[in-house]
Amino acid sequence: MIMQIDDQDRRLLRQLQADPSLSTAELAERCAMPRATCWRRLERLQGAGVLRGQRAVIDWERLGYHVAVSLRITVEKSNPRAFDEILAAARDLPDVVEIQTFLGRVDLRLQLLARDMGHYQQIYRERILTLPHIAEIEALMQVAVLKSEDSLPL
Amino acid sequence: MIEIDDIDRAILRALVADATLNAGALGRQLGLSQSAAWRRVQRLKSEGVIAGRRLDLDAEALGFGVTVFLGIKLATRGRTSLEDFERAITAIPEVQAVHHVLGRYDYRLRVVARDLPDFERVLRRRIMTLPAVGEVESNVMLSEELRPGPLDGI
Numbered sequence: 001m002i003m004q005i006d007d008q009d010r011r012l013l014r015q016l017q018a019d020p021s022l023s024t025a026e027l028a029e030r031c032a033m034p035r036a037t038c039w040r041r042l043e044r045l046q047g048a049g050v051l052r053g054q055r056a057v058i059d060w061e062r063l064g065y066h067v068a069v070s071l072r073i074t075v076e077k078s079n080p081r082a083f084d085e086i087l088a089a090a091r092d093l094p095d096v097v098e099i100q101t102f103l104g105r106v107d108l109r110l111q112l113l114a115r116d117m118g119h120y121q122q123i124y125r126e127r128i129l130t131l132p133h134i135a136e137i138e139a140l141m142q143v144a145v146l147k148s149e150d151s152l153p154l
Numbered sequence: 155m156i157e158i159d160d161i162d163r164a165i166l167r168a169l170v171a172d173a174t175l176n177a178g179a180l181g182r183q184l185g186l187s188q189s190a191a192w193r194r195v196q197r198l199k200s201e202g203v204i205a206g207r208r209l210d211l212d213a214e215a216l217g218f219g220v221t222v223f224l225g226i227k228l229a230t231r232g233r234t235s236l237e238d239f240e241r242a243i244t245a246i247p248e249v250q251a252v253h254h255v256l257g258r259y260d261y262r263l264r265v266v267a268r269d270l271p272d273f274e275r276v277l278r279r280r281i282m283t284l285p286a287v288g289e290v291e292s293n294v295m296l297s298e299e300l301r302p303g304p305l306d307g308i
Contacts, residue, residue, distance in 0.1 A: 003215045013211065020173070020207040052210040056169035058303075059205040064155040065304065070255065070262055097303035102223065104293030109223065113303055140225070140255040140262055146244050152211055152218055152266060153247035 003048050008033065010154045012041055013051070017151040020054045060097075060113055067114040067141075071128065074136035075107040082133035083107075089131050095123055156201045161186070163305045165194055166203070170302060173207040213266060220267045221295040224281070225259035229288030239286040248276045259291070270294075 005013075008031070015030045016022060022030070028038035045051040060068070075082050083101070090099050090110055098111035112128070114120035128137070158166075164184050168175060175183070177192035184191065198204045213221070228239065243263070244252050251264035265281075267273035281287060 001215065002217050005216065013209075013216075017209050017211075020209045048215070050212050050215045052212055054173040054207045055171070055210055056166070056173040057205045057208050058166060058170065058305075059202050060303070062156060062201060062203045062205075063158065063304075070253075091299070091301065094304050094306050096301050099299040099301065100223070101296045101298075102293035103296055105291060106223075106293045109293075138258060140253075140257040140259060142253050142255055142262075144254040146240055146252040146254060147249065148251045148253075150208065150250045150264070152213055152216060152250075154216065 003050050005045075005050070008037075009041055009045065012038065013045070013152075014154050016051075017149075017154070064115050065113040066116055067120045069112045069114070069120060069142065070140040071110040071112055072106040072138045072140065073108040073110065073131075073134055074105070076133040076135040077107075079133060086131055086133050093123075093127055095127075156203065158198070158203070162194060162198060165191070165198065167302050167305050169195075169204065170305075217268055218266045219269050220273050221298075222265045222267070222273055222277075223293045223295060224261075224263040224265060224277075225289075225291040226261040226263060226281075226287055227258075227289040228260045228286045230286050235286045239284055242284050243281070246276070246280050248280070259289075 011031045012027065012033075015027055024039050024042065025035055028035040031038060042051065073086070075086055077083075086108065087099065087101075090096055090108075093110075093112075095113050096110050097113055098109070100109045101107065102109065110128075112120075112123065114123055161184065165180060168180055168183060177195060178188045180186070180195065181188045181191035186194075195204070228236070240252070240254075243249060243261070248265050248267055249263055250266050253262040254260065255262050265273065265276060267276055277290070277292070282290065
């Protein structure tokens with residue numbers, strides 16, 4: 001369901017998207033809004049489930065994961081359980097950080113991390129190619145991240 | 155690269171789920187003293203493992219009902235066209251993420267829109283009009299799961 005928000009909510013969420021670590025007082029100041037109003041609006045957005053929380057962002061490079069690959073998979077759909085089974089198997093892979101399903105040429109995408117190319121090759125052979133119901137698989141190797149804010153154009 | 159142990163991994167998992175947890179709450183959750191939890195979080199931050207925070211918003215409830223992943227192949231080569239393309243594409247507010255990749259496509263994009271007609275407008279007026287853009291593939295996202303990745307006790 002779509003929640004109706006006004007310009008003040010939008011301003012709040014924009015500021016908070018730009019810097020989630022802001023305190024309510026700092027946020028109120030940036031939005032030129034009384035603190036109590038700011039707090040009440042945040043409560044309302046949280047209560048409605050629009051503002052779900054905050055997640056820490058991990059820099060995997062710092063932990064020694066230098067390879068990131070986007071695996072684009074077409075699923076063999078003759079078996080009605082194929083999707084559920086490949087999704088369940090993908091969830092068991094410790095090196096997978098994102099799983100998306102699509103309508104389009106690609107059915108499924110896995111974002112995979114590896115320490116280096118040797119490690120990637122090992123994961124790919126032992127754990128990816130052995131996933132059930134794969135019809136086609138294609139890899140896009142990440143060279144650089146130019147934008148990754150994932151923020152909404154409010 | 156820095157070495158982390160199982161307690162650090164547990165801290166990262168907890169902060170990825172909820173970045174607003176303070177040292178006291180983290181400590182209680184993991185059986186650590188508040189000061190021990192604080193020291194570990196500070197180290198993970200100062201070493202750049204925790205790169206920041208991200209707001210978790212319900213895009214659909216805010217009226218952004220469509221997320222599309224795009225693969226883009228450039229039609230032209232040369233450094234100037236590359237830089238122009240990167241500058242223009244990252245400036246589009248609906249484009250949430252831009253990754254430079256190797257493989258069938260040159261760039262991987264995540265685009266958010268209100269609905270399919272809105273996506274079509276962004277695609278035709280903002281993206282396809284960029285001179286460097288060649289082949290484009292769109293896959294409409296149906297579902298998404300974010301996984302903890304290689305943080306499970308190894």
